[in-house]
Amino acid sequence: MALAFVIDPAPVGDVAAAAPAAAPPRVPTWEEVADTHGRFIYSLAYRLTGNHHDAQDLVQDVLLRVRRGLRTYKPGNFEGWLSRITTNAFLDRTRAKKRRPTQALPDDPDRVIEGSPGVEAEMAQRDLPDHLQQLLGQLPPDYRAPVVLKDVLGYSYEEIAAQLDIPMGTVRSRIHRGRARLREALA
Amino acid sequence: MTESLDGGVPPDDTADTGAPDAEEAWELEIAALLSGLEPVDPPTGAIASAIDHRPLFAGRSLLGAAAAALVLGAGLGFSGRLATDVRPQVDDMADAHTTVEASFLSSVVPLGANPGADVGAEAVWEIDGQPVSMFREWGAVDSTAMADAERLELSGYPVWIQGDVVVAQVGDSAVTLVGADVASAAAILSQTEASEASLWTRLLVRIDDATAGIGFVELD
Numbered sequence: 494m495a496l497a498f499v500i501d502p503a504p505v506g507d508v509a510a511a512a513p514a515a516a517p518p519r520v521p522t523w524e525e526v527a528d529t530h531g532r533f534i535y536s537l538a539y540r541l542t543g544n545h546h547d548a549q550d551l552v553q554d555v556l557l558r559v560r561r562g563l564r565t566y567k568p569g570n571f572e573g574w575l576s577r578i579t580t581n582a583f584l585d586r587t588r589a590k591k592r593r594p595t596q597a598l599p600d601d602p603d604r605v606i607e608g609s610p611g612v613e614a615e616m617a618q619r620d621l622p623d624h625l626q627q628l629l630g631q632l633p634p635d636y637r638a639p640v641v642l643k644d645v646l647g648y649s650y651e652e653i654a655a656q657l658d659i660p661m662g663t664v665r666s667r668i669h670r671g672r673a674r675l676r677e678a679l680a
Numbered sequence: 681m682t683e684s685l686d687g688g689v690p691p692d693d694t695a696d697t698g699a700p701d702a703e704e705a706w707e708l709e710i711a712a713l714l715s716g717l718e719p720v721d722p723p724t725g726a727i728a729s730a731i732d733h734r735p736l737f738a739g740r741s742l743l744g745a746a747a748a749a750l751v752l753g754a755g756l757g758f759s760g761r762l763a764t765d766v767r768p769q770v771d772d773m774a775d776a777h778t779t780v781e782a783s784f785l786s787s788v789v790p791l792g793a794n795p796g797a798d799v800g801a802e803a804v805w806e807i808d809g810q811p812v813s814m815f816r817e818w819g820a821v822d823s824t825a826m827a828d829a830e831r832l833e834l835s836g837y838p839v840w841i842q843g844d845v846v847v848a849q850v851g852d853s854a855v856t857l858v859g860a861d862v863a864s865a866a867a868i869l870s871q872t873e874a875s876e877a878s879l880w881t882r883l884l885v886r887i888d889d890a891t892a893g894i895g896f897v898e899l900d
Contacts, residue, residue: 531727536719549726622717629714656777672710679710 516563520568523560526575533572534579540641543630554582576646577656580638585659587634628678636671639664644672766817766854767825770845773815773858812864815856821849834862835869 504675521529534555538548566574629637639657642648643664650668654661703711793900821840826847829840839848846857846865 527727531900532719532721535722535726539720540717544721545726551728552722565891621713625713626715640714644711645717647715669707672707675710676706676715679713 518564520566521571523556523563526559526563527556530572530575532546534575536643537576537579537646540626540629540645541580541634541638543626551579551583551586554586555579558582573648573652573656576642576648580642580656584634584638625675630674631672631678632674636667636674639667640671640675643668697772699743765822767822768815768817768845768847768854768856770842770847770856770858773813773856774845810859810861810864812860812868813858813866815858816850817854817856818852819851819854825856832862834866837869839865839869841865 532571533554535548535552538551538555539545542548542551555575555578559575562574562578629641639653642653644648644657648656650661650664653668654664657664681862791879821838826840826842829842829847832839832841834846834848837848839846841847841862844859844861846860846862848855848857848865848869850869855869857868860868
């Protein structure tokens with residue numbers, strides 16, 4: 494998943510050694526990020542939020558954070574940076590909603606996801622993605638985020654630990670528990 | 681609010697271990713199912729919309745944004761108002777307080793069904809994890825409308841406290857705070873200027889400051 498985002502990348506290898514001092518990689522503009530990576534951000538936002546409306550709100554939030562972050566961004570794993578911003582923005586929003594007095598508190602970490610009766614019979618192959626998304630949406634956000642990053646986007650435990658700024662053991666634990674709940678719901 | 685700054689988790693959650701070192705077969709099955717989820721295309725125009733609907737300050741200088749906000753304020757009927765009696769519609773404001781979501785950007789939205797009406801604007805933010813809404817109407821508070829409220833002075837301004845609503849006379853404007861305790865209200869009022877230009881400038885500065893510190897974590 495380590496996709497370095499570099500526009501006008503410097504040459505590599507022997508060519509680089511022979512070339513005159515290469516200009517530093519150019520950091521993309523905000524609009525370029527939206528154009529080039531908007532689908533990536535949106536897709537992750539959708540997997541985290543579970544619906545288009547919240548995903549769109551989250552994308553706007555993310556793009557504003559990206560805009561500010563680009564001022565100090567140093568070229569590197571750009572999609573990792575974007576996923577980090579997206580995931581943290583998502584977690585911030587869920588926590589902010591929990592603090593609102595009118596919000597319900599649905600994220601009991603010990604809550605068991607409710608599977609639909611006769612789910613196997615209903616779950617034709619074409620419905621599986623939607624069903625999985627629905628179940629993902631029932632995971633507590635702190636479990637959902639690492640599960641999405643690991644299993645949907647394919648990041649390593651180390652990358653996820655860095656993105657979420659939590660210990661790797663915690664990442665492994667949350668992914669394990671998140672998967673276990675999905676398994677129960679699918680059973 | 682610090683907890684939400686970078687999406688981190690509470691410190692006591694760092695001991696949340698207990699997963700086996702190796703993934704079990706069932707885990708790999710779940711992972712395989714999830715890995716089959718395809719990327720989701722945004723609805724047509726969604727990304728462009730996210731940029732187009734950016735707040736006023738995005739892509740502009742703060743000074744320019746402040747000027748734009750003043751234009752907005754004028755459009756909403758705040759500019760150049762002289763003192764008239766203000767009877768804060770506390771119930772409407774409380775409703776708005778519970779329905780307008782606090783966000784790191786804060787919200788500047790018209791209050792009420794008619795955005796052109798002289799009903800003020802709302803700014804929502806969080807203080808110590810508690811959402812606080814602020815409304816401003818231009819004019820003098822009609823004290824008879826606040827007959828049931830406790831009369832105090834906070835940060836040099838006369839205030840009326842009624843439940844979790846604080847109404848203050850700040851210069852030529854009536855500022856209503858919903859969700860703030862007395863200490864928070866005093867802190868807000870101490871930073872609230874009597875001039876509308878300063879209010880909007882301060883609001884934008886606050887938004888800009890907020891976006892500078894929230895959610896973004898340096899990678900280096």
